[in-house]
Amino acid sequence: MTENQRLKLLIDRLNFKTQKEFAESLNIQQGSLSDILRERIGISNAIKDRLFLKFNVNITWLEEGTGEPFLKKGPIISETKEGVPYFDISLSDTDTLLLEEDQADYFVNYKPFNDCTAYLPVYGDSMYPKYASGEIIAVREVTNYEVLQWGESYVVMADEKSNHMRSIKMIYEHADKSKLILRSSNPNFKGDTIIEKNSISSLYIIKGKITRNLI
Known part of the structure; x- marks a missing residue:
């Protein structure tokens, strides 16, 4: 079957x-x-x-075809604004990441990530195996770019100075405090990307993911 x-x-x-x-x-x-x-x-x-x-x-x-058709428990979907909004969008298909609640596909009430800004689907394999295509990530907006967690994964949205980059990358400290190093976790995607902090239009730290083996 x-x-x-x-x-x-x-x-x-x-x-x-x-x-x-x-x-x-x-x-x-x-x-x-x-x-x-x-x-x-x-x-x-x-x-x-x-x-x-x-x-x-x-x-x-x-x-x-293995296991049971339904999981015993999981995130709760709400038609009202209860929980964190889920946006069924691909980063490569949007010029800016405007996470307006009114544009959400629905809301996910899942306590471990209820302090997050949004849920987004992962497309592409640049961050595999850390984040695989088809998984859902929980992200929280970052407004102070001077206080970042080195080695953690972020959704990075940049302006024209960085060719309108839209990507999920791990962020590392650069010797020049005005710049950041972006790196993939997939070894097949070699080479770092350097961007200016002031070219970032929006930044979201990935707090976790909802995987198919979550429950």
Whole structure:
């Protein structure tokens, strides 16, 4: 049985009367869901994120067929502003990271990270294995760039002076106090990036992640 076929089982397990209702709950088009169920396309990481967050779906079961379909407990999704907002965006697709609550896809009430600013999905492999594509990170905004935790991972958004960089990187101290060293955790992404502190438009420290094996 493929993961697409297992998704069809979830619709019945979750007691949705129609595929349209299920598609609406995941904020996707009914036609896209139909293509997935007919195995014309795969299940995206964004949809897997929503299945995990909204319905506690065990993604390992969905992908591999092992374990139980649902986790016993997990983050609680709220339609109201209870918890931390989740934004289903890719850093590479946005010029600025404006985390306005009104633009949130939904809110996640999960006590370990309720002091954070937002949840964001990870795209790309530059920070693997520390943060893998498909995982969800909890971030908190940093306003004082003079007090940073060296070696920790940050979401870095820079202006035109740094080519509008939008990335997740580990930050290290530079000999020049006006600059920062940015580094990937993936050894396949070699070489440091040096940026000026005053080119940073917004900065968020990563406080943790919600993984598929969290529970």
